[in-house]
Amino acid sequence: MSGHTHPCCKIGPSILCADLSCLADECRKMIHSGADYLHLDVMDGHFVPNLTFGHPIVKCLRPKMPDIYFDMHMMVQNPERWVESMADAGANQYTFHVEACEDIPALCRKIQESGMRVGVGLKPGTPVETILPYLDLFDVVLIMTVEPGFGGQSFMEDMMSKVQYLRTNFPYLDIEVDGGVGPNTIDVVAEAGANMIVSGTAITGASDPSQVIALLRNSVENAIQKSQLER
Numbered sequence: 001m002s003g004h005t006h007p008c009c010k011i012g013p014s015i016l017c018a019d020l021s022c023l024a025d026e027c028r029k030m031i032h033s034g035a036d037y038l039h040l041d042v043m044d045g046h047f048v049p050n051l052t053f054g055h056p057i058v059k060c061l062r063p064k065m066p067d068i069y070f071d072m073h074m075m076v077q078n079p080e081r082w083v084e085s086m087a088d089a090g091a092n093q094y095t096f097h098v099e100a101c102e103d104i105p106a107l108c109r110k111i112q113e114s115g116m117r118v119g120v121g122l123k124p125g126t127p128v129e130t131i132l133p134y135l136d137l138f139d140v141v142l143i144m145t146v147e148p149g150f151g152g153q154s155f156m157e158d159m160m161s162k163v164q165y166l167r168t169n170f171p172y173l174d175i176e177v178d179g180g181v182g183p184n185t186i187d188v189v190a191e192a193g194a195n196m197i198v199s200g201t202a203i204t205g206a207s208d209p210s211q212v213i214a215l216l217r218n219s220v221e222n223a224i225q226k227s228q229l230e231r
Ligand SMILES: O=C(CO)[C@@H](O)[C@H](O)COP(=O)(O)O
Pocket: 014, 016, 017, 039, 041, 073, 146, 147, 148, 149, 150, 151, 152, 153, 178, 179, 180, 181, 198, 199, 200, 201, 202
């Protein structure tokens, strides 16, 4: 389901480690700092050993920022269960984890019919081959570069082989990375071919988030430009 134009660079801050008691303010701050979208981490205490928030919070946030793209990172068991409520809450992208899914085609159909873009996430231990038979069904593939569950962990550079493989074979696919991405790790991510960049603590913990977002964007845009010149 991915398009036929080369995907462009998009920076999506994760607000997981921001002050969640002021969620809307934290989100607005990200948008004003140059974010292209918001990456919202949903955890259920089963798929991952942590809890965050669900569709009721997303539904309250939506009217406060009607035009912002909400990327739902669903770290939950039974991802089928929350599709309608997330669509109703105003989510734009529903990224489920392949490890939690029993019927991939049925879930992708359900997400698409609910009007959201389809994302599939892979934990670090999950080989990219797991999703290859279904690749036409996804708009975005999310390569986790930490074990899902917590912000502020160290980036796993060995995940870049998955990104490289996908970018080489699927030039039009949106490839998202998530976990430990920041100014110190963005260059390898960009060179591997990722175009949707999630970054949490490196942005929300910075004294000037706009500077970090600009730095991440610059690295990815340079890499995209370079790869197009080489083609
Ligand atoms: O999904 C997750 C963690 O499970 C991420 O979205 C992190 O929350 C990103 O935070 P940093 O690793 O960039 O601090």
